[in-house]
Amino acid sequence: MAMDNKTVRDAIQIHGTDPQFLIEKILRKRIYECHYWKEHCFGLTESTILEKAYTLTYIGGQYGVQKPTDFICLVLKLLQLQPREEIVIKYITGLSESDNNK
Known part of the structure; x- marks a missing residue:
């Protein structure tokens, strides 16, 4: 399952590093x-992450x-x-x- 914990290959680096690192290591x-x-x-x-959101x-x-x-899990997945x-x-x-249609 460690494979699912990797950022997509062509991701743009944030502050010169993996975007996931915006979330602290322990979290x-x-x-x-x-x-x-x-x-x-x-x-x-x-396309499927929106259904979870x-x-x-x-x-x-x-x-x-x-x-x-669950929210912070989806934030990490978006990163x-x-x-x-x-x-x-x-x-x-x-x-x-x-929201406007409600």
Whole structure:
């Protein structure tokens, strides 16, 4: 499963390093070990990650005894996938449109 913990090959480096390193090492380790990461984030793609984001009921980083939230797991996955700018804009406009329709 370590293969799923790698950033896509053609990712743009942030501050000269892997984008995943924007999240502290200890939190990344906890994310890689948590149930949500192993069960729900494995194999997500640019197009399927949005489906998982729609199921979120809260946002945050950690809870309880430093357990990572589903939200921070998806943030790490987005850093790994590093979707193209057009896709991110579609994510944002799609979410805005769905909020307006409620």
